[in-house]
Amino acid sequence: xxxxxxxxxxxxxxxxxxxxxxxxxxxxxxxxxxxxxxxxxxxxxxxxxxxxxxxxxxxxxxxxxxxxxxxxxxxxxxxxxxxxxxxxxxxxxxxxxxxxxxxxxxxxxxxxxxxxxxxxxxxxxxxxxxxxxxxxxxxxxxxxxxxxxxxxxxxxxxxxxxxxxxxxxxxxxxxxxxxxxxxxxxxxxxxxxxxxxxxxxxxxxxxxxxxxxxxxxxxxxxxxxxxxxxxxxxxxxxxxxxxxxxxxxxxxxxxxxxxxxxxxxxxxxxxxxxxxxxxxxxxxxxxxxxxxxxxxxxxxxxxxxxxxxxxxxxxxxxxxxxxxxxxxxxxxxxxxxxxxxxxxxxxxxxxxxxxxxxxxxxxxxxxxx
Amino acid sequence: xxxxxxxxxxxxxxxxxxxxxxxxxxxxxxxxxxxxxxxxxxxxxxxxxxxxxxxxxxxxxxxxxxxxxxxxxxxxxxxxxxxxxxxxxxxxxxxxxxxxxxxxxxxxxxxxxxxxxxxxxxxxxxxxxxxxxxxxxxxxxxxxxxxxxxxxxxxxxxxxxxxxxxxxxxxxxxxxxxxxxxxxxxxxxxxxxxxxxxxxxxxxxxxxxxxxxxxxxxxxxxxxxxxxxxxxxxxxxxxxxxxxxxxxxxxxxxxxxxxxxxxxxxxxxxxxxxxxxxxxxxxxxxxxxxxxxxxxxxxxxxxxxxxxxxxxxxxxxxxxxxxxxxxxxxxxxxxxxxxxxxxxxxxxxxx
Numbered sequence: 001x002x003x004x005x006x007x008x009x010x011x012x013x014x015x016x017x018x019x020x021x022x023x024x025x026x027x028x029x030x031x032x033x034x035x036x037x038x039x040x041x042x043x044x045x046x047x048x049x050x051x052x053x054x055x056x057x058x059x060x061x062x063x064x065x066x067x068x069x070x071x072x073x074x075x076x077x078x079x080x081x082x083x084x085x086x087x088x089x090x091x092x093x094x095x096x097x098x099x100x101x102x103x104x105x106x107x108x109x110x111x112x113x114x115x116x117x118x119x120x121x122x123x124x125x126x127x128x129x130x131x132x133x134x135x136x137x138x139x140x141x142x143x144x145x146x147x148x149x150x151x152x153x154x155x156x157x158x159x160x161x162x163x164x165x166x167x168x169x170x171x172x173x174x175x176x177x178x179x180x181x182x183x184x185x186x187x188x189x190x191x192x193x194x195x196x197x198x199x200x201x202x203x204x205x206x207x208x209x210x211x212x213x214x215x216x217x218x219x220x221x222x223x224x225x226x227x228x229x230x231x232x233x234x235x236x237x238x239x240x241x242x243x244x245x246x247x248x249x250x251x252x253x254x255x256x257x258x259x260x261x262x263x264x265x266x267x268x269x270x271x272x273x274x275x276x277x278x279x280x281x282x283x284x285x286x287x288x289x290x291x292x293x294x295x296x297x298x299x300x301x302x303x304x305x306x307x308x309x310x311x312x313x314x315x316x317x318x319x320x321x322x323x324x325x326x327x328x329x330x331x332x333x334x335x336x337x338x339x340x341x342x343x344x345x346x347x348x349x350x351x352x353x354x355x356x357x358x359x360x361x362x363x364x365x366x367x368x369x
Numbered sequence: 370x371x372x373x374x375x376x377x378x379x380x381x382x383x384x385x386x387x388x389x390x391x392x393x394x395x396x397x398x399x400x401x402x403x404x405x406x407x408x409x410x411x412x413x414x415x416x417x418x419x420x421x422x423x424x425x426x427x428x429x430x431x432x433x434x435x436x437x438x439x440x441x442x443x444x445x446x447x448x449x450x451x452x453x454x455x456x457x458x459x460x461x462x463x464x465x466x467x468x469x470x471x472x473x474x475x476x477x478x479x480x481x482x483x484x485x486x487x488x489x490x491x492x493x494x495x496x497x498x499x500x501x502x503x504x505x506x507x508x509x510x511x512x513x514x515x516x517x518x519x520x521x522x523x524x525x526x527x528x529x530x531x532x533x534x535x536x537x538x539x540x541x542x543x544x545x546x547x548x549x550x551x552x553x554x555x556x557x558x559x560x561x562x563x564x565x566x567x568x569x570x571x572x573x574x575x576x577x578x579x580x581x582x583x584x585x586x587x588x589x590x591x592x593x594x595x596x597x598x599x600x601x602x603x604x605x606x607x608x609x610x611x612x613x614x615x616x617x618x619x620x621x622x623x624x625x626x627x628x629x630x631x632x633x634x635x636x637x638x639x640x641x642x643x644x645x646x647x648x649x650x651x652x653x654x655x656x657x658x659x660x661x662x663x664x665x666x667x668x669x670x671x672x673x674x675x676x677x678x679x680x681x682x683x684x685x686x687x688x689x690x691x692x693x694x695x696x697x698x699x700x701x702x703x704x705x706x707x708x709x710x711x712x713x714x715x716x717x718x719x720x
Contacts, residue, residue, distance in 0.1 A: 059553045160647065175648060205399040206580060206628035211647055213630075214639035232554060235583075235630035239639050262632055276555045278587040279631045280614050289559035293523060 393594030
C-alpha cells in the first residue's frame with residue numbers, strides 16, 4: 001500500500017536511518033571553458049537511505065541533473081568529476097562508483113543502480129521492438145532470458161501496460177506516456193536496488209505525470225526500491241518523496257524529511273521558492289517571485305551563493321560559504337541565518353482553501369485500479 | 370501512408386466563447402485538446418472550417434476576404450479594417466527566443482511594428498515610447514537594453530520584449546500561448562504579475578493557454594476572469610476559478626484537479642485517478658456522444674450516443690457540458706458503462 005510509505009512506524013524508521021545505500025562525499029563536477037572553469041556541481045554531500053525516495057528539486061541550471069549523473073559516474077565528456085560516491089550493496093563491500101573501471105561500471109549499472117532519463121523517446125532504438133530492448137539488456141548482462149522476460153511482463157503490468165502489445169511494438173507505435181513507462185520497466189528488469197530518475201515525467205501530460213508518480217509509489221513498495229527523483233517541479237514530487245533536497249547554484253542548500261522541508265523550510269531560497277509557486281489550494285494569492293537571477297557557473301558569488309538575492313544577507317554571507325548544519329532531526333540547512341529566515345520570510349499563500357476531493361474511491365492506493 | 374490519405378482533424382469542434390473587454394480567460398487542457406487551435410482561431414490567425422469569429426460584432430474572415438480582393442482595395446464595408454483587427458488581436462508565444470528576430474537589437478525589434486502601424490510617428494517619439502515601456506517592465510536602464518540582441522537577454526527578459534511588442538499595438542486582446550511555461554519557476558510569478566498589471570493599465574483582455582491549473586487560477590482569480598476546460602477539441606466546462614477549482618462539475622475537470630499536485634495538500638500517497646483509461650483517444654477519431662465517455666467514471670449508455678450541450682445548469686453563469694447537471698435527464702435512468710472498458714490495463718491507442 002502506497003499510503004503506508006508515509007506512515008512507517010518509528011522503529012522501522014530508525015533502522016532505515018542507519019542503513020545507508022549511497023553516500024556522496026565532496027562530489028564536484030567541472031567543465032573547462034574558454035571563459036574559465038565552469039563548476040556545475042559543488043561540494044555535494046549527502047546520504048541516501050536504503051528503501052527511501054529522495055526528491056531532488058531545483059530550477060534549471062541548479063546542478064540537479066549533474067548530481068544525478070555524478071551518482072552514476074555518468075557525467076558526459078569533457079566534464080570532470082571529483083569526490084566519492086560510495087555504494088553499499090545489501091551483501092558485500094562498499095564500492096566507490098567514481099573510481100570504477102568502465103567494465104565494472106557497466107556491471108553495476110542496471111544490476112545495482114539504474115538510471116531513467118527525461119528523453120524516453122531517444123532512449124529506444126527506433127528500429128527495434130520494445131521486446132528486443134528487454135532481450136538485449138538481459139543478454140548483455142548474462143541473465144536467463146525466460147525468467148527475465150517473465151519479470152519484464154510483470155513490471156509492464158505493474159505500470160498498467162499490456163505486456164504483449166508493448167513488447168511487440170516499435171517505439172513510435174507507443175504514446176509518450178507508454179514509452180516512458182516501458183523505459184521505467186526496462187530500467188528495473190535486472191532488479192536493481194536503486195533507481196535514479198532525472199525529470200522522468202517532464203515531457204508528459206499532467207494526468208500521466210501524476211499517474212506515474214502513483215505507479216512509482218507502488219513499485220517502490222513492491223520491490224523495496226531506493227529512488228532518487230530529480231525534478232524542477234516541487235509540487236509533483238511532494239507526494240512521492242520521503243525526503244527532499246533543494247539545490248541552488250550547483251549546491252545542495254537544504255535537505256530533510258518532506259514534512260520538515262515543506263512545512264518548516266529554513267533556507268531563504270527554499271522559502272522564496274515555495275512562495276513563488278502557485279498551488280490550487282492557495283487562498284491568499286499574494287505570491288511573489290525571487291528578485292535577481294541564478295549565477296553563471298563560471299562566475300559564482302563568493303561566500304553564500306544566494307547572498308546577492310537574499311534579503312537576509314550580511315557581511316558574513318558575502319565572505320564565508322555556510323556549511324550544512326543540523327537544525328532538527330532529519331533537517332539540514334546551509335545558511336547562517338536560518339532562524340531569522342523562519343521569522344523574517346513568512347510563508348504566504350498557505351492553503352486552507354482545499355478543493356473538494358475529486359477522487360472516486362477516497363484513499364485507496366493506486367494499485368486499486 | 371501518403372499525403373492523399375491525410376485525414377481532417379477537427380482540432381476544435383463547435384466551441385462558442387465570448388471574450389469581453391478587460392476580460393481574462395484561461396483555457397486549460399492536456400496536449401492535443403485543441404486549446405492552441407481555439408486560441409489562434411479566436412485571434413484570427415487560424416480560419417475556422419465552420420463557424421464564425423467576430424471582433425466587436427464584425428466577422429473577421431469576411432473582413433479579411435473583402436480587403437484582400439483586388440477589386441476592393443479600400444478595405445471592407447465594416448466599421449473595422451483588416452489592419453484594425455490585426456492590430457487589435459496580438460499573440461505572445463511560448464518560446465520567446467524563437468519569436469524574436471535574432472539579427473536585430475531590441476530597439477529595432479520594437480520599432481518595426483510602430484513604423485508599420487504608426488508611420489507618422491517621429492523617431493524621437495518612437496524611442497520615447499519604447500524606452501518608457503522597457504522601464505515600465507523593469508528593464509532599466511532602457512538605453513542599455515535597447516541596444517542588446519535577443520541572445521543577450523534572459524528568457525524572462527525576452528518574454529517581456531515579446532509582451533511589449535504586442536502591447537505597442539494597443540491591442541484589445543492578447544493571446545498568451547503557454548507564455549510563461551518556458552520560464553524558470555521563480556520567474557513565472559513575476560511575469561504573471563506583470564501581465565496582470567499591464568492588463569489593468571491598458572484595459573487589454575487576455576486569452577491564456579495553459580496546461581497548469583494552478584497558474585490559470587492565479588491569473589484568472591486576480592483578474593476576476595474565467596477558466597475554460599478543454600477536452601478533445603471541446604469546451605467541457607467554463608466558470609470562475611472558484612467554481613472550477615473548488616466546485617468542479619464536469620468529471621474531466623475533476624480529473625485535471627486530481628492530476629494537479631499541491632505542496633500544501635500532501636496526501637497519504639497518490640490515489641486512484643478518477644478515469645477508466647489513462648490514455649487519450651486519437652483526435653482523428655474522437656468518440657461518439659460525449660467525447661469523454663470512453664474514460665469517464667460516471668459515463669452511462671446515454672453518453673455514448675448523445676452529446677451534452679455546454680450550458681448553465683444552476684443559473685450561476687458557469688457552463689458545463691455534462692448530463693449530470695440536469696436532474697431530470699434520461700441519463701439517470703440509463704445503464705452505467707462501468708466495466709466495459711476498465712482500462713489502465715488496456716490503454717487506448719495514444720495519449
